[in-house]
Amino acid sequence: MATSQEILEALADYQVQCNENKRLRKMQRDWSKLLHFTADDTKDEFTMDVVKGEIVSFRAGAEGAPDIIVSAKSEDLCDMFWGDLNPSQKYLQGEIRVKASQEDVVRLDAITMIIWPDA
Amino acid sequence: MGELKKVLKLRTIISTSAGMAIATSCYLAGIQVATILVGELAWISILLAGFLCLLSSMCFSELTSLYPTAAGIKLYIQHAFNERTSIIIGMFYVVLGIAMVGAESYLLASVLSGTFVLFDPFYDKLFWMLAFILLVVFINLRGVYITGVMQDILTYVMVGFMIAVSVYTFATHEVNLAVAVQNTKFTLSSVIQAAGVGVFLYVGYEWVAPLAEETTDYRLIGKGMMWAIGLLSVTYALFITAMYTGLTREQLAGGTPIPHIVFGGNLFGTAGTVTFIGMSILASVTSFNSGLLNTSRFSYAMGRDNVLPRIFSRLHPKYATPWVAILFLGALAIAISLATLLTGKYLFLILMAAALECFIYVVAALCVIRLRRKNPDTVRAFKIPLGYTVPVFVIIVFTGLMIGIFADVSRDYAGNEIFRNYWVAVIMGAFMILTALYAIVVVPFLKKKAEERSRARVKRRPGRADA
Numbered sequence: 014m015a016t017s018q019e020i021l022e023a024l025a026d027y028q029v030q031c032n033e034n035k036r037l038r039k040m041q042r043d044w045s046k047l048l049h050f051t052a053d054d055t056k057d058e059f060t061m062d063v064v065k066g067e068i069v070s071f072r073a074g075a076e077g078a079p080d081i082i083v084s085a086k087s088e089d090l091c092d093m094f095w096g097d098l099n100p101s102q103k104y105l106q107g108e109i110r111v112k113a114s115q116e117d118v119v120r121l122d123a124i125t126m127i128i129w130p131d132a
Numbered sequence: 133m134g135e136l137k138k139v140l141k142l143r144t145i146i147s148t149s150a151g152m153a154i155a156t157s158c159y160l161a162g163i164q165v166a167t168i169l170v171g172e173l174a175w176i177s178i179l180l181a182g183f184l185c186l187l188s189s190m191c192f193s194e195l196t197s198l199y200p201t202a203a204g205i206k207l208y209i210q211h212a213f214n215e216r217t218s219i220i221i222g223m224f225y226v227v228l229g230i231a232m233v234g235a236e237s238y239l240l241a242s243v244l245s246g247t248f249v250l251f252d253p254f255y256d257k258l259f260w261m262l263a264f265i266l267l268v269v270f271i272n273l274r275g276v277y278i279t280g281v282m283q284d285i286l287t288y289v290m291v292g293f294m295i296a297v298s299v300y301t302f303a304t305h306e307v308n309l310a311v312a313v314q315n316t317k318f319t320l321s322s323v324i325q326a327a328g329v330g331v332f333l334y335v336g337y338e339w340v341a342p343l344a345e346e347t348t349d350y351r352l353i354g355k356g357m358m359w360a361i362g363l364l365s366v367t368y369a370l371f372i373t374a375m376y377t378g379l380t381r382e383q384l385a386g387g388t389p390i391p392h393i394v395f396g397g398n399l400f401g402t403a404g405t406v407t408f409i410g411m412s413i414l415a416s417v418t419s420f421n422s423g424l425l426n427t428s429r430f431s432y433a434m435g436r437d438n439v440l441p442r443i444f445s446r447l448h449p450k451y452a453t454p455w456v457a458i459l460f461l462g463a464l465a466i467a468i469s470l471a472t473l474l475t476g477k478y479l480f481l482i483l484m485a486a487a488l489e490c491f492i493y494v495v496a497a498l499c500v501i502r503l504r505r506k507n508p509d510t511v512r513a514f515k516i517p518l519g520y521t522v523p524v525f526v527i528i529v530f531t532g533l534m535i536g537i538f539a540d541v542s543r544d545y546a547g548n549e550i551f552r553n554y555w556v557a558v559i560m561g562a563f564m565i566l567t568a569l570y571a572i573v574v575v576p577f578l579k580k581k582a583e584e585r586s587r588a589r590v591k592r593r594p595g596r597a598d599a
Binding site for chain 2: 026039078099113114120126
C-alpha cells in the first residue's frame with residue numbers, strides 16, 4: 014500500500030512533468046477540470062485542479078464538486094503518477110475506475126500517454 | 133467520495149439510447165418487416181422484437197451494474213470467459229457494427245440524390261455518401277460532442293414527429309385489420325421471422341452503457357435502456373404501420389430504398405418530402421456520429437492495451453481525439469459504402485446488423501449466467517429477477533432468431549428473390565475467423581513487444597528503479 018505522503022510526492026512529480034510538457038499543454042489548453050483521486054484500500058483522497066491544461070494545485074482530501082473521479086488501489090495511483098503504469102490497461106481490467114464523460118476519460122489518459130508513451 | 137459536478141439524467145439516457153437506434157435504414161427495415169408479414173400487422177412483429185430486446189436489455193443492465201465503465205463490453209466478456217474471447221467478440225462486434233454505415237450512407241445518399249440532382253444518379257449517390265461520412269469523420273476529429281440537451285431535443289423531436297405523422301395517417305387513411313388477419317401471410321412463423329428483422333430497429337440501444345460513468349446511479353442506465361426500447365417500440369409500431377398504409381401498391385412494389393420520403397411526399401407534398409429529408413439527415417448523422425465516437429474510443433483503448441497496433445492510440449495534438457482510429461474507421465465505412473453502392477445490396481448489411489445484434493444479446497446473456505456462477509456474492513445494483521429464466525430465454529430466442537435470419541431468403545415486395553441469407557452467415561463467419569486469427573496470432577506478438585518495451589524502461593518511482 015502506498016501512503017498518502019508517497020502519493021503526494023508522486024503527484025508533485027506528475028505536476029512538474031505535465032506542466033513542462035509543451036505538447037501536452039497545447040493539447041489540453043482548453044481543459045479545465047477539478048479531479049478527485051480515491052485510494053480504495055487506504056481511503057485516502059486527493060484533489061487536483063487543472064486550469065487550461067496546467068495543474069495549478071493538488072492536495073490531500075476531496076474538496077469541491079469534481080468533474081472527474083478516479084478510484085484505484087493506492088499502489089496503482091502512485092505508479093500511475095510516476096508514469097510506471099499504463100492506466101488504460103488497468104482501466105480495461107476494471108482496476109482503475111473513472112467517473113467522467115468519455116471525452117474526459119480520453120483526456121486523462123492522454124496525459125500519461127504523452128508524457129510517458131512507453132508506460 | 134464526492135459527486136460529479138455534472139451527471140446525466142434519465143431523460144438524456146433515454147434520448148441517447150433511442151437516438152442511437154433511430155436511423156434512416158430503420159424505415160427500410162420496417163418495410164422489410166411489413167413485407168415478410170402483412171403490412172397492416174407489422175406492428176405485431178415490431179412490438180414482439182421490442183419485447184425481446186427489452187429482455188436482452190435486462191442482461192445489459194445487470195452487466196452494466198457490475199462493470200459501470202465505457203470498457204464494459206470487453207470487461208464483462210473478459211471476466212466471464214477470458215481476454216482472448218473478449219478481444220475476438222469485441223472486435224467482431226465493433227468492426228462489423230461499422231458495416232452498418234454502408235447501408236445507412238447508401239440510403240441517406242439515395243434520399244439526397246433523389247432530391248438534389250448534381251450529376252447523374254450514380255455519382256450523386258457517391259457524392260452524398262462521401263459527404264456524409266466525411267462530415268461525421270470531421271465532427272469526430274474536431275471533438276465536437278452532442279450535448280445532453282441537444283441529444284434530448286433531437287431524439288424527442290424525431291419521436292414526436294413520427295408519432296404525430298402516424299396519428300395523422302390513421303386519421304386520414306383506412307387501416308383494415310379484419311382483412312389483414314385473413315391474409316395467408318399472417319402466420320406465427322412469419323410473425324417470428326419478421327420479428328428477427330425487426331430487431332434491427334433497435335440496433336445500438338445498448339451503446340448507451342458507456343455513459344454509466346456519467347451517472348450517479350448505475351441503475352439509471354438499465355432503466356434508460358428499457359424506457360428507450362419502450363419508446364422505440366411504440367413509435368416504430370405506429371410509424372411503420374402508418375408508412376405502409378400511406379404508400380401505394382405501386383410504390384411498395386417498386387422496392388424504393390427511401391419509403392419514408394415517398395410516404396412524406398404522399399402525405400404533405402413537397403413540404404412532406406423536405407421535412408422527411410431533414411429528419412433523415414438528422415437521424416443518420418446522430419446515429420453514425422455516436423457509433424463512430426464509441427467505436428473510435430474502443431479502438432483507441434485497444435491500441436493503448438496493445439491489442440491493436442500502437443498507432444491506434446495516437447491522439448490529435450490539438451483536439452485530443454483518437455485521429456488514427458477515426459480515420460481508419462472512416463476509411464472502412466467508405467469502403468463498405470462503396471461496395472454497397474456498386475452491389476446495391478444494402479439489405480444484406482441490414483440483415484447482418486440484425487444478426488449481429490442477436491449474437492451480442494446471446495453473448496450478454498451468457499455473460500450474466502457465467503458471472504453469476506463465478507461471482508455469486510458480488511453486489512449488483514441491478515439483478516434480473518426469476519433467476520436464470522430471462523438469460524436462458526434470451527439465449528434460446530435470439531439464437532433462434534439469428535438462425536431464422538440466416539435460413540431465410542430475402543425477397544422484394546413482389547416476392548422475387550434478392551439473395552439467400554445464408555451468405556450473411558458466411559460473411560459473418562469468415563469475419564469471426566479473421567478476428568480469432570488476429571487474436572491468436574497477432575495480439576500475443578503485440579503484447580510481447582509492449583512487454584519488452586516496458587521492461588526496458590527504467591521505473592521512475594523512487595525505490596523501484598530495479599523493479
